[in-house]
Amino acid sequence: MADQAVPLERFGxxxxxxxxxxxxxxxxxxxxxxxxxxxxxxxxxxxxxxxxCAGGLILRKMGLDLQLAIDTTKFMLFYGRKPAxxxxxxxxxxxxxxxxxxxxAIEYSLDEANLxxxxxxxxxxxxxxxxxxxxxxxxxxxxxxxxxxxxxxRIARDTFWERLKxxxx
Numbered sequence: 172m173a174d175q176a177v178p179l180e181r182f183g184x185x186x187x188x189x190x191x192x193x194x195x196x197x198x199x200x201x202x203x204x205x206x207x208x209x210x211x212x213x214x215x216x217x218x219x220x221x222x223x224c225a226g227g228l229i230l231r232k233m234g235l236d237l238q239l240a241i242d243t244t245k246f247m248l249f250y251g252r253k254p255a256x257x258x259x260x261x262x263x264x265x266x267x268x269x270x271x272x273x274x275x276a277i278e279y280s281l282d283e284a285n286l287x288x289x290x291x292x293x294x295x296x297x298x299x300x301x302x303x304x305x306x307x308x309x310x311x312x313x314x315x316x317x318x319x320x321x322x323x324x325r326i327a328r329d330t331f332w333e334r335l336k337x338x339x340x
Contacts, residue, residue, distance in 0.1 A: 181284065186297065225295050233323065272305045272309075277298070279304045282301075284297045
């Protein structure tokens, strides 16, 4: 996968902040617990750490306790089993190592943003839906643990966006 598979310029402000949280969470972990690459769990953590962006607002509307989800995600990233050394085909994107699953989630988020318009910026709602499309990632595992599904999230996102289009007048 090329370094520019998804141009970082397509990320909106909130998605960029979420990705920066994901990078920081991986890179700031203690050496003995550091993951070899950014995982879908890191991306989910980034979305959860931006609670006033669309992804966080949608999850809260769905009844998710964001702090409990943050704590659970951090726990899984810290204590979860690490893959065997050299396993998984780590991919470099934006000069950071990513698992194939994390990169697929980012690619899916671009697909989600493109559903609105070919130049629509990727938001945390798109990252969230992208994470839920990667069925073999830690991100979906955490979300499903709390009863968050792809179908319900898409409906919540669509309802959220319909409300934004309402105009008084």
